[in-house]
Amino acid sequence: MSRTVAVIGGGAIGLSVAWRAAQAGWTVTVHDPAVASGASWVAGGMLAPLSEGWPGEDAVLAAGAASLQRWPDFGRELEALSGESLFTSDGSLTVARDAADAADLRRVAEWLETQGYRLDLLSRAEIRAAEPSLAPGIRLALLAATESAVDNRALVRALRRATVDAGVAFTPQAVTDVDALDADQVVIAAGTAAARLWPGLPVRPVKGEILRLHHRPGVAPAPTRTIRGSVHGRPVYLVPRGDGIVVGATQHESGEDTQVTVAGVRDLIADAGALMPSIGEYELYETAAGLRPMSPDNLPILGRVSDKVVLAAGAGRNGILLTPLSADAVVAELSGTPLAEAKTCSPDRFDGLGASIDRVRK
Structure with a gap:
């Protein structure tokens, strides 16, 4: 049977989730009235978890380093699919x-x-x-x-090409009610708008x-x-x-x-x-x-918050760096096998978000 997923947000992370989910066999629709805009269009494109590291932020360093490790293969695959030159x-x-x-x-x-x-x-x-x-x-x-570092604008162009080639559909519909979406699964990857879509999400x-x-x-x-x-x-x-x-x-x-x-x-x-x-x-x-x-602790929020909804939120100043890790973590959640490297990024570290996960696990 066809499995459907609605991805809310067409920035670098949302597009990457859509691309990887389509590759994994999902039927994917991206909901965004302005795809490839917002923070992804303005970003510097640095892939610098070590340079940005600070003593005490061990979990932030680990997540960034795990994503940096994915970037060479992730970037080369996108370059081959799109013809874009990404690394700068x-x-x-x-x-x-x-x-x-x-x-x-x-x-x-x-x-x-x-x-x-x-x-x-x-x-x-x-x-x-x-x-x-x-x-x-x-x-x-x-x-x-x-x-x-990567050219962020070349990145979103490459991702748009890759998602279209993978069969992802796009709609300019602005989502205001997650429950109204007719999909088996929903991924919220809407940048700062994510907090309006999931009550209690600590993203500013x-x-x-x-x-x-x-x-x-x-x-x-x-x-x-x-x-x-x-x-x-x-x-x-x-x-x-x-x-x-x-x-x-x-x-x-x-x-x-x-x-x-x-x-x-x-x-x-x-x-x-x-x-x-x-x-x-x-x-x-x-x-x-x-x-x-x-997010309050500078870590992304990656993981399931209900039987239908998965978050890819709170990437902060490291959205481009965290793109491949976020995509892998979300697709792993969709398949029911959470990614070990994203454990510290789980929503259940925040009160109110973790409760919904406990209900899912029961």
Whole structure:
């Protein structure tokens, strides 16, 4: 018998779930009035669980690393199916401009080693040799050679092509009532809107502004690696693209606001220039803002909450990184065999969500 699943949300995670579910034999419909938009369209595309790791966030690191491990095969399969070129950087470099930042880098490196990841600390001379366009005042850097980045817009184009080829149907219907959907199973992968579809889901919107810069003739080329740093306490990253650099990202608890502010653009340009002085000569091609769907503990919420509904929510600032793990976890839930690597991401860690799972298990 045909098994049907409705996926609410057509961002990177929703499309990946739909694609993998169709490959597993499900008849899939994606419900989204604006497929491949929202946070997936605005994202920086970093695949950097080690660089973003912080002592004490062991579960966040484990989930991100499990998804990073899936990315090479996941990305190559999509590239072969779609003809898109996805990967844009070779490694990540987190830099320190002062003594306090350098101390933090050493602390992170020591913690990562206890988790089984040995990263290299680079001196001033090694930094200049690796990325000559960076500011000469940078005193220390942490190199994560296994990390990467992808072009998020190429990713959603590739996923749209892959889902169509796999037989996934699309409807622009905006879902307001999960119970009204005529499907055997429902997957909620609707970003910040997920909280409106499942009562008690602890997902909140956090605005992030980004800049897309185009390279101009005669200007220093973009770094080959993703560059991360902190300027005046503000985190900033530079992600290479084929035509330039993506600079991000601000972070504001501002509800559903997606307007780009003058202050946000000013700070991003100033902070990026502190890491790479020549960036001021690039063309400011686009400014954009998206809403990150954040969970209270920075872990995604992946798993079953009723006999019909599975969540793929709360990926936060790591939605692109967590895409392959989220898809595998959801398809495993649909088949009744939960994915061990996603156990810490289960909804039952939150009061009110876990109760519904207990009823299912009984």
